Amino acid sequence: xxxxxxxxxxxxxxxxxxxxxxxxxxxxxxxxxxxxxxxxxxxxxxxxxxxxxxxxxxxxxxxxxxxxxxxxxxxxxxxxxxxxxxxxxxxxxxxxxxxxxxxxxxxxxxxxxxxxxxxxxxxxxxxxxxxxxxxxxxxxxxxxxxxxxxxxxxxxxxxxxxxxxxxxxxxxxxxxxxxxxxxxxxxxxxxxxxxxxxxxxxxxxxxxxxxxxxxxxxxxxxxxxxxxxxxxxxxxxxxxxxxxxxxxxxxxxxxxxxxxxxxxxxxxxxxxxxxxxxxxxxxxxxxxxxxxxxxxxxxxxxxxxxxxxxxxxxxxxxxxxxxxxxxxxxxxxxxxxxxxxxxxxxxxxxxxxxxxxxxxxxxxxxxxxxxxxxxxxxxxxxxxxxxxxxxxxxxxxxxxxxxxxxxxxxxxxxxxxxxxxxxxxxxxxxxxxxxxxxxxxxxxxxxxxxxxxxxxxxxxxxxxxxxxxxxxxxxxxxxxxxxxxxxxxxxxxxxxxxxxxxxxxxxxxxxxxxxxxxxxxxxxxxxxxxxxx
Amino acid sequence: xxxxxxxxxxxxxxxxxxxxxxxxxxxxxxxxxxxxxxxxxxxxxxxxxxxxxxxxxxxxxxxxxxxxxxxxxxxxxxxxxxxxxxxxxxxxxxxxxxxxxxxxxxxxxxxxxxxxxxxxxxxxxxxxxxxxxxxxxxxxxxxxxxxxxxxxxxxxxxxxxxxxxxxxxxxxxxxxxxxxxxxxxxxxxxxxxxxxxxxxxxxxxxxxxxxxxxxxxxxxxxxxxxxxxxxxxxxxxxxxxxxxxxxxxxxxxxxxxxxxxxxxxxxxxxxxxxxxxxxxxxxxxxxxxxxxxxxxxxxxxxxxxxxxxxxxxxxxxxxxxxxxxxxxxxxxxxxxxxxxxxxxxxxxxxxxxxxxxxxxxxxxxxxxxxxxxxxxx
Numbered sequence: 015x016x017x018x019x020x021x022x023x024x025x026x027x028x029x030x031x032x033x034x035x036x037x038x039x040x041x042x043x044x045x046x047x048x049x050x051x052x053x054x055x056x057x058x059x060x061x062x063x064x065x066x067x068x069x070x071x072x073x074x075x076x077x078x079x080x081x082x083x084x085x086x087x088x089x090x091x092x093x094x095x096x097x098x099x100x101x102x103x104x105x106x107x108x109x110x111x112x113x114x115x116x117x118x119x120x121x122x123x124x125x126x127x128x129x130x131x132x133x134x135x136x137x138x139x140x141x142x143x144x145x146x147x148x149x150x151x152x153x154x155x156x157x158x159x160x161x162x163x164x165x166x167x168x169x170x171x172x173x174x175x176x177x178x179x180x181x182x183x184x185x186x187x188x189x190x191x192x193x194x195x196x197x198x199x200x201x202x203x204x205x206x207x208x209x210x211x212x213x214x215x216x217x218x219x220x221x222x223x224x225x226x227x228x229x230x231x232x233x234x235x236x237x238x239x240x241x242x243x244x245x246x247x248x249x250x251x252x253x254x255x256x257x258x259x260x261x262x263x264x265x266x267x268x269x270x271x272x273x274x275x276x277x278x279x280x281x282x283x284x285x286x287x288x289x290x291x292x293x294x295x296x297x298x299x300x301x302x303x304x305x306x307x308x309x310x311x312x313x314x315x316x317x318x319x320x321x322x323x324x325x326x327x328x329x330x331x332x333x334x335x336x337x338x339x340x341x342x343x344x345x346x347x348x349x350x351x352x353x354x355x356x357x358x359x360x361x362x363x364x365x366x367x368x369x370x371x372x373x374x375x376x377x378x379x380x381x382x383x384x385x386x387x388x389x390x391x392x393x394x395x396x397x398x399x400x401x402x403x404x405x406x407x408x409x410x411x412x413x414x415x416x417x418x419x420x421x422x423x424x425x426x427x428x429x430x431x432x433x434x435x436x437x438x439x440x441x442x443x444x445x446x447x448x449x450x451x452x453x454x455x456x457x458x459x460x461x462x463x464x465x466x467x468x469x470x471x472x473x474x475x476x477x478x479x480x481x482x483x484x485x486x487x488x489x490x491x492x493x494x495x496x497x498x499x500x501x502x503x504x505x506x507x508x509x510x511x512x513x514x515x516x517x518x519x520x521x522x523x524x525x526x527x528x529x530x531x532x533x534x535x536x537x538x539x540x541x542x543x544x545x546x547x
Numbered sequence: 548x549x550x551x552x553x554x555x556x557x558x559x560x561x562x563x564x565x566x567x568x569x570x571x572x573x574x575x576x577x578x579x580x581x582x583x584x585x586x587x588x589x590x591x592x593x594x595x596x597x598x599x600x601x602x603x604x605x606x607x608x609x610x611x612x613x614x615x616x617x618x619x620x621x622x623x624x625x626x627x628x629x630x631x632x633x634x635x636x637x638x639x640x641x642x643x644x645x646x647x648x649x650x651x652x653x654x655x656x657x658x659x660x661x662x663x664x665x666x667x668x669x670x671x672x673x674x675x676x677x678x679x680x681x682x683x684x685x686x687x688x689x690x691x692x693x694x695x696x697x698x699x700x701x702x703x704x705x706x707x708x709x710x711x712x713x714x715x716x717x718x719x720x721x722x723x724x725x726x727x728x729x730x731x732x733x734x735x736x737x738x739x740x741x742x743x744x745x746x747x748x749x750x751x752x753x754x755x756x757x758x759x760x761x762x763x764x765x766x767x768x769x770x771x772x773x774x775x776x777x778x779x780x781x782x783x784x785x786x787x788x789x790x791x792x793x794x795x796x797x798x799x800x801x802x803x804x805x806x807x808x809x810x811x812x813x814x815x816x817x818x819x820x821x822x823x824x825x826x827x828x829x830x831x832x833x834x835x836x837x838x839x840x841x842x843x844x845x846x847x848x849x850x851x852x853x854x855x856x857x858x859x860x861x862x863x864x865x866x867x868x869x870x871x872x873x874x875x876x877x878x879x880x881x882x883x884x885x886x887x888x889x890x891x892x893x894x895x896x897x898x899x900x901x902x903x904x905x906x907x908x909x910x911x912x913x914x915x916x917x918x919x920x921x922x923x924x
Contacts (some may be wrong), residue, residue, distance in 0.1 A: 212918075219916075228915040234888065235921075244919040247907035418888065441602060441702040466884045503605070518715075523764065 030486065032493055033453035038105035039513030042171035046097055046532045049089035057388040057496075062517065087533075090095035106513065108457050110321070114483045115460035116405070117448070117474030119261050120215070122293045122315035130318070132380045134374040135232055147313040148354045153374050155353035159346045168391070169289070169309050170302025171332040175341045177371040181290055184310035185221040185257065186328025188286045190363040191308060191333060191340040195284060199363075205254035205283070211240050213262035213430075215290050216462050227254060240268045240418025245277055253283035260304075261291050262420075263472065264290045265402065265425030275305045280421035284308065284337075292316045293476060294399045295428025297392030301332070309334045317379035326372045326378070342366045398427045401484060403474050405429075408488045412495050414439060418467055430467050437469045442505050443499035444469040450497065450508035454490045552608045553712040556653030557600075557630070558673070560665035561617035561641055563592040563689040575668045577640060592688035593700055595701045596622035596664040599686045603628075604706030606712045614649045617641065643672045650676035660684060660748070662708050664701075667691040669728040674724040674743040682719055683745045684708055693725035693856070696745045701786055711748040718749045720765055721792045723847060725857055741792050741808040741847055741857030753909075768879040769796035773912040776843060776877060777801060778914075785831060786813045787823070787869075789844040789858045793877050797843065810860045827863045841873040842866075851886045853922065854904060855894035863897030871903050875919075876910045883910065883918060890921035898924075 019286040024031055057164065061069075091099070109115075128482040142151055162174045178184040189208070196202045208222035211232045219229045230248045235241035236375040241264065256278045259265040268274065276283045286299045287309035288384070293316045301309040313319045321327075333341060343362045344355035355370065403424050409415055414436025417429050433444045446469070448458030461470035475484055498505050505535060509515060521527040536542045562603030565583040600622060603609060611628050613619030615635035623630040633652050636645040647663070650673045660682045663673055666689010668800035673683060685697035686704040710716040721744040730742070749765070773796040780786060788794050790808045798805035798813070805811055812831055820827060832840040842865075847857035850914050853876055854861055866874075876891070893904045901924030910918045 054876070179628050223915060228917065230909070231912070231916070231918040232922055235884070235917060236890075238888070241907075241919070241921070244921070246908050248919045438700060438703070441706045464881050 020151065021516040030482075033454050033486075035453065035511055037108070037455075037512045037514075038102075040102040040106060042099060042102045042106070044425055044532065044535070045089045045091070045096075046253065047377065048091055048095060051089045051090055053092050053095070055091060055093035068117055076152050082097060100214050108452065108455065113456050114479060114487050114492045115457055116473050116475040116479055116484070116487055117176040117451070117456060117471075119430065119459065119474035120290070120462075121147055121321065122291075122312075122427075122474060122476055123321070123478075124293070124315075124318055124476040125478040126320045126378070127385070129383065131320075132376040133381050134377050137454035139374060139377060142373075152353055154377070155256060155346050155355070157380050158370065158376055159348055159353055160375065161376050162346065162385070164380070164383050165311065165330055165332060167388075168292075168296065168300070169332050170300040171306070171309055172374075173338040173341060173345070174330050174332045175345060175366075176328055176330050176376055177342045177365065177367045177369075178310070178329040178342075179371065180314070180327040181215070181288075181310065181329045182221060183366055184312070184331045185215075185217050185286075185288065186224065187329075187331045187342055187363065187366045188257070188308045188333075189221050189225040189227070189255075190366070191331075191337055192284050192286065194340040194361065194363050195337060196254055201282070205252055207248075207250070207252045208254050209245065209248050209256040209258075209278070209283075211258055211262060212220050212466055213240075213264050213266075214257065215288050216265065218257035218288055219289075220257065222257060238264070238421070239266060239270070240274065242270055242273060242277075245274055248357065249281040249283065251276060251282065253281045255284040255286055257286045257288060259288040261294060261426040261428075263291070263428070264420070264430045264467075265294075265428040266420045266423070267295075267426050269338055271304050277306070291427060293474075294395050294402070296330075296395040298348035298395055307337060309498060313379040318382040319375040319378040326375070328372050328375045334366075338448060344370060346370075394477045395427075398475070401475040401477060401479060402427050402473075404481070405473060405488070409473070409491070411487070412492050414495060414498075427476070428472060431471045431473065432459060432467050433469040433471060436498060437497060440498045442501050442502050444471050446505050446508065447471070447491065447494050447498065450494045450505045451490055453509050453511040454493075456487060456490055460490075548566065553606055554656070554658040554754040555603065555606075555609060555611050555712060556650075556656070556658035556661040557611050557619040557623060558615040558646060558649045558653070558661065558663040558665075558669075559592050559614075559619045559622055560646055560669040560672075560688070561590050561592055563635045563665035563669055565590060565690075570659070577642065580640070589855065590617070592664045593617055593622045593625075595686050595688040597599070597625050598701035599662065599664070599705035599708070600626040600628065602660065602702065603712070604708045608710050609712065612653060612658055613807060614645070616858065618645065618649065640825075643668065645675040647674040653677075654681050660708055660711055661684065662704065662895070664688040664816065667694050667724070667799045670694045670696050670724045670745065671726045674745055679721060679744055679746045681746070682748060684711075684747050691727060693727060693739050693850075695722040696724060696747050696768065707748055707750050710750060716748050716750050718764070720746070720747050720749045721789075722747045725859070726779050739856040740859070743808060744792070765881060768881070768913060769793050770800065771916075772877045773797045773800040775873065775911050775914045775916075780816075782815055783839065784814065785819070785835060785840040785859070786841065787811075787828060787831070787842045787865075788813065789842065789847075789861065791847055793845040793879060793882075794843055795922075797877075808857070823860060824862055825860050825865060826864075828860055828865050829868070832865070837870065838873055840869050841875055842869050843875045843877060845877050846891060848881060851889060851891045853891050853893055855896065859896075861895075863895050863900035864894060867903065868902045874904070874908070876908055878910050878912060878918075880912045880918070882886055882918075890923045892923045894924070 020206055066124045096165050110123055158176055165174045178187045196205045197528055206228055208227040209230045210218040222229050232244040260271050278285050284307045287306040289309050289311045292311060311330045314321050339361040339364050343359050344357045344364055347354055347356045406429050416432050418432050437443050443462050451458040461472050529538045537544055562580045565580055565588040610635050611623050611630040613623055613630045615632050618636055618641055620630055622634050646669055654677045662684055663669060664686035670685055684704060686701050687697040698707055724742045725739050726742055774813055776797050777800050788811045795805040795807055801816055803818045806822040811821050812819040844853050846853050893901050895901055905922050905924040907919050908922050910920050912918050
């Protein structure tokens with residue numbers, strides 16, 4: 015029998031063939047629909063008579079007003095039914111562990127090392143209760159303290175709180191600190207404006223607005239950089255602060271960032287650095303050197319903790335010493351070998367989350383940072399930037415694509431591309447390319463709304479992905495673009511290999527149609543009467 | 548007829564664009580069209596319509612209602628459709644009257660969307676005939692395209708029309724119909740005027756990821772802007788409200804009627820005058836102290852112009868008396884974003900006024916939301 019070169023059978027002309035992917039479809043009902051009255055996953059044994067006699071009626075200790083009149087309407091299922099249900103749902107998903115997850119730019123979708131999940135799942139952590147006495151939770155307090163020291167070194171700022179539940183919560187905490195600072199100086203009413211840029215994370219504008227500030231947004235200058243002259247026009251005695259991301263979501267690093275900070279300081283405002291895009295600058299630049307007063311990191315981005323479908327997460331908020339008294343309570347303090355939670359902070363902005371945040375994610379992030387070491391963290395940034403600029407060069411070989419703003423310049427860790435030319439030529443839009451890419455098992459995202467870059471596409475390769483991974487992603491997009499030119503209907507009628515087809519968009523904009531609970535679903539879709547309150 | 552038949556009205560202005568390649572700055576009027584043809588101009592509006600119709604093949608149960616020959620029938624047949632021909636032009640040379648008559652007939656026949664190929668003159672004719680009474684969308688085929696009712700190219704016009712007829716796009720917005728005086732352009736002057744609005748479909752994203760929650764829509768954005776402006780209105784101060792749908796929302800919020808394409812004046816929550824010309828504006832601000840007369844404008848025409856297109860009543864004289872610090876610019880963020888990195892601009896006809904207005908200006912984009920935008924002259 016003739017020998018076959020089995021290692022080359024997945025290749026054509028030296029390039030790997032596109033994946034023949036097909037998504038699973040289980041037609042799985044909502045778990046409430048699977049409920050069978052009386053079915054149980056675990057049968058809890060009856061309390062022994064002796065024990066019952068000794069303890070009495072435990073429910074009698076709960077005030078009657080706090081007791082349910084009827085049991086909660088939870089689904090009743092056997093253990094195997096539950097396992098099967100969630101395994102099926104997991105197969106209908108395209109998660110970070112399945113695809114080359116570089117298509118969700120600005121999210122820093124890096125690999126979450128599994129050993130860190132094991133640490134977080136350890137009973138040593140998961141069995142703790144947040145109300146335990148400090149003396150019994152010295153280990154986790156020490157980890158929180160040590161991780162704060164790491165963040166201080168990375169940012170150059172003086173104190174951190176790990177309480178905020180995610181990046182936006184951390185920005186909100188920072189805005190609260192900014193307000194407390196101006197209030198203490200008697201300027202809270204006068205300083206009612208917060209400045210940001212259109213390519214900073216939208217959470218900056220949103221949090222400032224939520225806190226009651228007027229938001230002033232700067233658009234880029236003619237070269238695509240944050241516009242210093244616009245900032246000059248914006249600052250005044252009404253300026254409370256600037257909240258700014260750098261590099262911005264275009265991947266462009268603001269070369270005049272120190273000038274921005276100085277100008278706002280001169281006007282009496284504070285400067286808060288959104289470090290959501292820190293993955294490309296770890297160990298290279300710091301908030302302190304640019305003279306920022308506050309900053310925040312998303313541990314689910316730069317520090318590799320899972321994104322977890324929108325939470326629970328940690329947004330680490332950092333400040334200079336002068337602002338430390340305003341940090342949320344509690345903070346972890348060290349006293350020799352003893353660690354304790356300090357609640358006695360009269361100037362604090364209060365709580366921005368429950369207890370001390372999400373310690374499991376602090377453990378994951380601490381383990382990751384320790385496994386990297388200082389040199390490793392810098393190497394993370396260097397590889398992330400290298401990956402991104404390799405990807406940029408390969409992507410720009412695809413006809414119809416451009417990288418608007420600061421054209422011809424290198425980018426830091428991500429790029430917001432534009433398919434405007436392709437859309438003009440073919441009528442195929444960016445989202446449609448993304449839906450077709452899903453037919454090859456790849457996730458693809460456009461941009462926050464509203465679109466500032468026309469026909470956007472935001473890719474952020476991080477340090478986690480190999481050259482082969484990046485090549486596969488580019489090859490799929492190049493193939494889809496080729497289809498857009500030669501067989502546009504194939505792209506427009508995609509997906510073909512996924513089981514959920516085009517989703518109607520309009521209901522997303524209509525709260526009247528949202529059914530986010532089973533009860534709302536029964537009411538809005540099933541027409542059930544609303545239960546009395 | 549099947550119940551879910553979708554009806555598309557199609558009007559092609561066969562002479563649109565004739566004057567362009569032969570350098571005539573436009574094609575309005577029979578004598579210019581004849582001159583263009585004599586200079587060797589080749590009609591191409593029909594071809595542009597054929598390109599757009601390419602996208603409509605996938606719309607199920609589509610019925611095309613159109614006008615005879617070059618006014619739509621030819622294009623539809625060239626794409627393999629069997630259109631219902633509802634009328635024909637009165638003479639061998641089609642005129643603005645034919646466009647208007649066809650548009651009225653389409654409305655009578657209850658078309659779901661009126662798709663037309665032409666330029667600003669065509670849009671103006673359709674606007675005069677049916678206004679905002681039915682959804683309409685332009686296939687760009689003319690020399691002049693200052694109106695915001697046109698897609699960026701025929702393919703995209705066809706695509707948007709198909710999505711609208713399929714029900715995948717349902718939002719409509721009032722888009723400006725602008726036209727310039729061709730004779731003035733031939734004399735070297737540009738003077739674009741706002742003639743009215745057509746209701747055009749707006750394509751938002753087809754799908755959306757969880758991270759990309761879209762805003763509550765243009766109407767809510769305008770209402771937020773209106774609240775920001777009315778909340779900050781000062782007593783005994785004249786507010787001269789320029790044309791546009793964004794500025795109209797300000798008067799709506801005050802319970803007042805706005806001249807959509809004109810300048811209105813309000814003071815102390817009362818409407819003082821409608822549709823003012825330059826002299827009436829000058830008279831209204833005469834003798835007022837600095838800061839007691841303010842101008843509220845929004846970029847008109849989708850290209851970022853804040854003075855000099857569609858609001859020439861705000862003359863250089865008016866602007867210099869009111870002063871830059873009393874100009875309030877309002878715009879939805881979507882409108883600013885659609886400029887794709889280009890600045891706002893002014894072209895008032897006076898270099899001095901243009902220079903006074905240029906530089907960075909605050910633009911109200913929502914309630915407690917402003918943007919700093921460059922203004923070029």
